[in-house]
Amino acid sequence: MESKTWPVLRSWNRAIFSKEEKAVQEKYNYHDIERKWQARWEESSLYRVTEDPHKKKYYCLEMFPYPSGNLHMGHVRNYSIGDVVARFKTMQGFNVLHPMGWDAFGLPAENAAIKHGIPPYKWTVDNIANMKRQLKSMGLSYDWKREATTSFPDYYKWTQWLFLQLYKRGLAYKKQGYVNWCPSCATVLANEQVVDGACERCETPVEKKALEQWYFRTTAYAQELLDSLVDLPGWPEKVKIMQENWIGRSEGAEIYFTEEKSGEKIAVYTTRPDTTFGVSYVVLAPEHPLVEKLIANTSYEKPVKAFVKKVQKMSEIVRTSAETEKEGMFIGVYVINPVNQEKVPVWVANYVLYEYGTGAVMGVPAHDERDFMFAQKYNLPIRVVIQPHPAADGPANELSASEMTEAYVGDGKMVNSGKYSGMPNREGGRTLAEDLAKEGAGQVKVNYRLRDWLISRQRFWGAPIPIVYCEKCGAVPVPDDQLPVLLPLQVEFRPTGESPLNSIPEFLHTSCPQCGGPAKRETDTMDTFVCSSWYFLRYTDPKNTAQAFAKEKADYWMNVDQYIGGVEHAILHLMYARFFTKVLADIGLVSVREPFQNLLTQGMVLKDGAKMSKSKGNVVSPEEIIEQYGADTARLFILFAAPPERDLEWSDQGVEGCFRFLNRVWRLVYHYLEDVRQQKELLVETEQLSQDDKAIRRLLHGTIKKVSEDIEQRFNFNTAISAIMELVNGLYHYREKAGQNKKLLRECMETLIVLLAPFVPHLSEELWECLHTGTGKGESVHRQPWPQYEPAALEAEEIEIVLQINGKVREHLLVPAGISREELEKRALATGKVQGALEGKQLVKVITVPDKLVNVVIK
RNA sequence: GCGGCUGUGGCGGAAUUGGCAGACGCUCUAGAUUCAGGUUCUAGUGGGGGCAACUCCAUGGAGGUUCAAGUCCUCUCAGCCGCACCA
Structure with a gap:
């Protein structure tokens, strides 16, 4: 130090x-x-700070708030923790960056506009003013000169500029797809924003819609996002596991099954190529384009289409639930299994997801639970191709298809598998996949659950996507010198479900930056998580009008030494911010590849055992507490009542105690x-x-x-x-x-x-x-x-030693500090307690821990 | 179903490396101060037994390892969180 x-x-x-x-x-x-x-x-x-090359820097950051208008206890806790860290590090001699700002785009501002006719920008700045006053009343050590507000043009200009950097590198792109649509918010949602099949904000069940939308290519970084988690020892294990699960890497193979008449190839993805000889059917997802193609002009066309329609009508929650009954239908065609040239039927079924893998799977009833259930229901053949290794002693427990009551998903020896029979399944599967690849009938493949990040939103209060559509030139990026694409200030809000930007001719109609001809602007705005994916970089150089941030400044301060916030951002924000940092590093804008060195996820603030909420009526207002006891008491209580990671039970009497x-x-x-x-x-x-x-x-x-x-x-x-x-x-x-x-x-x-x-x-x-x-x-x-x-x-000159007899505390000895083991033992044995206990008994053993304890074992 | 976290007095919590379980705070009790109440100061406050010295029991439950277990191991129960037809 x-x-x-x-x-x-x-x-x-x-x-x-x-x-x-x-x-x-x-x-x-x-x-x-x-x-x-x-x-x-x-x-x-x-609390002002500037870069100082002679001092060691420390970047202490708390997750910036959405300006809802009022501070709640969760904020108080978050910022109290951060303030202790920042002040402590300052006193230790570090040059501490401790900034604050506002995640200021988002739906509530629009709702306020619809409900009360207040323009979103007005609602937002008013809320910021009030929350800033409340924050200041807490006495936090922020450098307010570095304040950043994502909804201000000087900030979102650079959000748009960063979008264009991604666009230029093919990391931002537009595609048609089945997307999550929240009918209540009237906008699409990213995968990450769908919780249990419902919108994470308003809990309305999400619908699937085919729309053309903007995406960021997060999948290009899937492997690095996974690998570099090991470079983050300062992150809670829990958060890293959640991210790992979310990325969901799996290793396996793609295998091509050829349709016998058309020669059409169906690619399936499997993690179990070792079971390929056990395939008794192939299943396509209802949305798979081959379904329509293969049934065209056959007797199966009508019933299959009706089935597909029925499946698509199911809500996302019902359809993706594991409890939902598996249903399917034969579509009238057969494909050839490339490993044994067997003819197997093609089905369509509700349990196959179009978005994952290739949207098609091979059915191996003997070795997959779902396939087993499906095969039983529809009387499809079951063939055992893996035999479990016999148990060390007991009898051989050979599987037989007719007697099985559930799938065997464990490891074992390959059987009925041609030249692979007899091989251990893991090794055999690998060999088989490699062989198929050589023949052009498959390939070894790694798959991720992580999808590309859908960033367009059909909303007004967000950073406009800086793209112009020209009749001649197509999609054209807005040139840097025309940024920012400004949001109009005076807007009429009607709850039509369409972005108000569509109804503002001055915004909508523009000229093409390339040919000068008539053109229309993109009216979708960006997901607010885009804005919060780089704010920690803006803080390093918040007033820069020529760049998003100067590299030297970002390099001086980054990365964030300590990031503090709620665990609810474990996946969304923290994954996106990591993605952005990696992209910016590849572009050469920053030198670090991870934004947050250490992460502290604080627990919730509870009252009467439940999260504070208006509906439960158990909300304690920070402003009232500060008024009644002062900010110091409020801070002290919230820091004293529990360690930061744990949930904290609010107690009025505890507050009194701190005040006392x-x-x-x-x-x-x-x-x-x-x-x-x-x-x-x-x-x-x-x-x-x-x-x-x-x-x-x-x-x-x-x-x-x-x-x-x-x-x-x-x-x-x-x-x-x-x-x-x-x-x-x-x-x-x-x-x-x-x-x-x-x-x-x-x-x-x-x-x-x-x-x-x-x-x-x-x-x-x-x-x-x-x-x-x-x-x-x-x-x-x-x-x-x-x-x-x-x-x-x-x-100390004298130390108190614990004297135990048979492991139970019997006396405390006061001895000079640092006496030898022998001397200590001698004194312990000389005590009346030990002598008394020894009468008629035998001394077995004496354990002595100098300066601490003596345990005398007597029998 | 899978993965993770948490279970300690009346309450929030402490015990950091296997070494005095219950620090600190709240609550409660008593004494001092005070006309009184509040405040403040002092002492006590896990449970049982004993006048007392003292002693027995006790960290969700059951086993185990160890001179010694809240802490390590095995099994088990409860609560919370995340993921969940991902082939």
Whole structure:
């Protein structure tokens, strides 16, 4: 740690701080104190930061909020945690970037416009103003000069510019596809935004629609997004597992089955090429284009079409549920299995997904649960091609198709599989896939569950996609010098389900940037997750009008050393931001390939065991709490009540307790104020200390050690705070002792206040000022170096040893520190307790742990 | 169904490396201060037994390893979260 050498500031505006002896109020008046310091910090630009090549940087970031208009307790928790980290790192001597901004595009602004006739931009800026006021009342150490707002043209200009960078590299493209449509939001949704077949925002069941939409090619980065998770040891395992599942990599093979009459090839994807000899049918997804083609002008055309229609009518929830009955229909054609030239029927069935793999699968009833059920229902043949390895002892449990009641999906020996028979299935499957590839009848294939990211939204309040459609030239990107494509400010909102941009001729009609002819603008806007995929980069250079951000600045600050936010973003935002960072790295705009080095996912704030919500009526308003107890109390409670990752149960009485503690601190410092003011120096030598003095100093330095470690290594603010409470309790007791050392008192008071500074910035700043009038050390407590503990001060002369007999605590021994194992054992055995217990018994063993415990085993 | 997390006093939680279970806070009880209430200060506050010294029981449950287990192993129960016809 470099705190000791860290130079005290240069630019502090000393005039702001009074040099006069300050009259201190006896009572802790949080209201005046908080207002006073918030104003002074702002006047003196205490929290401004700039790049400084001579200092080690630290980028502390909390997920920026959607400006709903009011801060809730989840925000308070998120930002309190981040503020402790930022302040602590600053005191440790790091150059700390701690910014804040607004994820300001999105549906609620449009809903407000429809409902109340307020223009979205107005609604948004008003909400921002209110939330900013609330944030400022919390006393957070943000550099507000770096504020970024995604819905402002100076920001979304660069969102559009980044879109075009992706477009130029083929990473943004338009395609026709079956997409998720939320009828209530009247827009399409990304896969990630569909939860249990419903819209994640409004819970309306999602419909499938065939539409032409814009996509980002996230699949091009699927493998890297998966691989580089191992480069993130500072991320919670849980989040990494969720991302891993979402990417859903699987290894297998594509195998081509040829239709006997037309020669049409059906590609199926399987992870089990070892079971290819067991295929008894092939199934196509209802949406598969070959279905229509193969049944054209046959007697099967009518019934199959009716079946397909019926399946497509099912809601997404019902259709993708594992419980839904598997249904299918033979479509009248046969294909040839390339491994054995067998003729197998082609079916269409509701359980095959068109979006995954090739949209077609081979049915192997003996070795796949779904295929087994399907085969039983429709009387399709079952053929065993894998025999389980016989158990070590018991009888051979040979499978036979007629006796099977469920599929065997385990490993084993290949049988009935031509030249592969006898091989272990894993190895045989690999060989078989390679052989098929050589013959042109298949290929080894890796598949991902991850799809490309659908980014177009049929909404108004988002960044317009900067594309123009020309009758002659087709889709043409808007040239950089014509950015941003501005959203019109005056818009009429009617709940028509169509983007209002379509009904604004001035927006819609434009000229082609290429040929100058008449052209129409793209009226879809971008998913708001696009805006939040790069905001952490904008913070490094927020005022840049020539670039999204200067590379040198991004390179100085990136990556984010500590990112803090809710676990609900484990997949969406965090995956998209990772994708963007990798793309930007490949373009050469940044040097890092991962945006967030360490991630902390905080738990929810609960009341009466449930998440706070209006419908449950258990919402506690941060504004009211701050009004009633002050921001310092609110922050302290929320940090003290639980460690950050866990859910936190709100308790009004717990808040009272924290308020009481701060009053206790206030009274303690007030009590000693005169003594401390008389004594301008800190303790240097320790020889003349009394036993009481030594004890309190040991407590003090033990607290420094504990608080430092709890913040730095574990983010366990709750135990850090409890250690400070113990110190305060100790100091109260010390007050009763006679003849206190005044230098020591100053050391205790100063250290106590500095330790409290990251948690309760206003109170500690006020007390620091009270303590330092006239000492020349009166600059902000938040510019003080973090204290170091003295190992020597921790050493006690006597140590309490636990004496156990047969593993049970029987006595405590007071012994000189550092005595030898032998001496300790000797003393333990000499005690009356042990001697008594030994009477008539035998000493079996003595376990001695120096400085800790002795366990005497007696029989 | 698969994967993950969490189970400790009346409550929130602590015990970081296998070494005194319950730190700290809330609640509650008593004493001091006070006309009184509140505030504040002091002491106590897991359960059972005992006048007491003391002692037994106790970390969702059942086993096990160990001188020693909240912590390690096996099985099991409950709650929460994520994924789920992904071939």
